[in-house]
Amino acid sequence: MKKFSLLILLLALSAVLAACNTTIEEQRDKTLEEVEAVFNADPERANEEGQDLEFHIPYFSEVAEEADHNIVIEKSNETYVLFHHLNEEAGQDAIYTMTEASSEEWLVNETFEANDQFGYVLLRQIDEEEYELVTGVNHVKVTTVTDLQNIADNAEWMMETARSAQWK
Template sequence: MRRIYVVMIVLFGILVLTGCSMIQSEEEAIQHAGEAAEKQFHADDAAEANQELDILSMYVPAGLEVDKEEASNIILKDGSQTYIVFYNELEGPKSKLSYKAAAAKEDEALLLETFEDKDKFGYIRIMPADEEDKYELQLGVGGVKITTYTPKSSMEDDAEAMMKMSRSIAFENRESASE
């Protein structure tokens, strides 16, 4: 009978340790989000547009729906999570205008990284949010930026999806008015 208790305690201990190792720290979640954004930024091909809107077409991941379309903004929803897509048709894919605005709060940012190649400029910014276990996640490529509030557990997936969306509507065939 004692052996059964010892085996149960050992198994319980293993389960607890395994479960604890699967929980990401804030630093790990932020690092993984930055890596996911960078990987998507440098991916060979931008995601193919699957949503035709009044002014543009863009890639919208499964589960997200266009809630509202306004001049310069598109509101996407996934249940209670909102994604705000801002675009400026006058800014090309190398524009740093959105990044400069994001960098104005650099001291408060948990992460602010830039990515660049010969055709485009992008960034990711992660800020603490007022809500517990939520973070403000903002990504941009050129004249496009997308912002959402995300929990730590979804940060990496959201960063990847948002960079895919940002790249899909980057104004690739336009000369940037301000680079």
């Protein structure tokens, strides 16, 4: 009877672990769906203020540091960089163009346009367990390094933050 109980426990544990597993394809699809939905939605109300702009960050996150054109955000022991540079002469896609050109290895490279807004999401694998994730709208981008399981969740709030940015 003990062996049977142990077998049932092992099967249940295996099922739970398998359910927690995700693939890059699943994360890619979920990321694109969520980022595009956020991009097309009304922007979140700003709850933080930097030197040049106001923006929304999720609860349980904080601005750790600010310098010219960069705001470092910390959330759940992860670091994110909000880069902003208003250069209307260069066009709304200037930051995207420079970022996209920095690598030929993007697993995700999608752009969105609506209501005079230009948005994008970029994803590339850095090593076996880490991915660089970039979301942006017009002259603002948010970047982080994350693991596979957190790509879609991070992309969603990062796009919310980029989408919410308003120049002072």
